[in-house]
Amino acid sequence: MTGLAVDDAAWASAWRRRAPGDKLLLCGGLVVTALVLPAWPGSLLVGIAAVGLALGPARVPARTFGRAVRWPLAFVAVGAVTAVVQIGSGGPGWAPDAAATAGSLVGHAMAGGAAVLLLATTTPMSDLLPALRRARVPAAVVEVASVVYRLLFVLLDSLRTIREAQAARMGYSSLRRSYRSSGALAAAVLVRSWDRARRMQDGLAGRGMETGLRVLPETLPSSALFLTASGAGIAGIVTASLVLA
Amino acid sequence: MHIAEGFLPVGHAVGWTIAAAPFVVHGARAVVREVRENPEATLLLGAAGAFTFVLSAIKLPSVTGSSSHPTGTGPGAILFRPPVMALLGTVVLLFQALLLAHGGLTTLGANAFAFAVVGPWVGYGAYRLTRAVGAGLLPAVFAGVALADLATYVTTSVQLALAFPDAGSGLAGALVKFLGVFAVTQIPLAVGEGLLGVLLFRALTGNARPELERLGILTPAPTGSAA
Secondary structure (H helix, E strand, C coil), X not given: CCCCHHHHHHHHCCCCCCCHHHHHHHHHHHHHHHHHCCHHHHHHHHHHHHHHHHHCCCCXXXXXXXXXXXXXXXXXXXXXXXXXXXXXXXXXXXXXXHHHHHHHHHHHHHXXXXXXXXXXXXXXXXXHHHHHHHCCCCHHHHHHHHHHHHHHHHHHHHHHHHHHHHHHCCCCCCHHHHHHHHHHHHHHHHHHHHHHHHHHHHHHHHCCCCCCCCCCCCCCCCCHHHHHHHHHHHHHHHHXXXXXX | CCCCCCCCCHHHHHHHHHHHHHHHHHHHHHHHHHHHHCCCHHHHHHHHHHHHHHHCCCXXXXXXXXXXXXXXXXXXXXXXXXXXXXXXXXXXXXXXXXHCCCCCCCCHHHHHHHHHHHHHHHHHHHHHHHHHCCCCHHHHHHHHHHHHHHHHHHHHHHHHHHHCCECCCHHHXXXXXHHHXXXXXXXXXXXXXXXXXXXXXXXXXXXXXXXXHHCCCCCCCCCCCCC
């Protein structure tokens, strides 16, 4: 358990052993398809495919998937309503095609979001970072990103522990105390992050690894069947959308 | 709050990615140079990125009784400078998209432009300007952190207004709508994040003075002055 539900789901997913490149192609294809096809029926088909694959073959818990879409759903709902409100001389009102525009915005966003979530809940970040290296992102940048990934769970754990201790001491019993506690919490986490980094560096230097911690990436074999099925599925969605539209 | 996956039209998603790219590439070059000269900087930069991610997870109390989350880029811009934050902010956005489902991949460029470029540069500019007119560290931190937060949401509002101009009043009307929803409501939260920044730096001045001196935030005390 890492403490982040999406990351936990990725490690436990039935697709965990599938090649990250295969899953990137499938999910990237679905994201692009959701973006470029008309919302009806393209977004609906992409959304059904992404949710169906996540909850079906990839065995992602429905509760994790459902909870993860709450935040983007809040943004999408507020953004879509704001986009279709029209400001006229008589005050605000609905734009002429408000329902269709709002439906299109929500459709595109929810389908794309589901496709990204399919990738996120089946592929741990440590599998995706080597793909950045293959995409010619400088090694130093990928290594910094790897350290961010490794450290953030330690820091999130520190954050929870310190906050619990502060709350137990009435640190959040008033607005003034809440601010003071939040400031002390942020400072404690920053100082701990520096301390952790310094101690990790000392540990690596003591072992002669002065240019960072290099590990052999796990090689997961690509599946021709998975790639063919992904391509056929996306082609089917595009064809069905064009025919139905 | 970041622009969700799929919310922007294709042209806007591509356009904002192109706009953010030079800043992120510049930041990546700064990081590569820093790591080449000081290999141990990898871990400190990673710690800075992880801190920015974690800072955005702290609940910020608001006067209405609800809570929100800081953007976290203001303190980072003051501590580590905007070019580095352009890269670290983009890495944090990628992690937020893939670990928290906040933001998205096709909207990564637009979110990076607001969160990792405009916010840090405005915040750092406000911090330097406030210090240049003779203010102390804490007022400058307040100005920098609060304006970094506000500038991020103003930029997000502009991005949304450009993508969805109002049917009757065009871009100006859309800007009023999106600023009203995403930026004006953010003003109390920006003030709150500014206060959080002040408390953070006040605690750091007491607990981590050597690190602040090494980063150039504080000037080292003259030797022997303590006596």
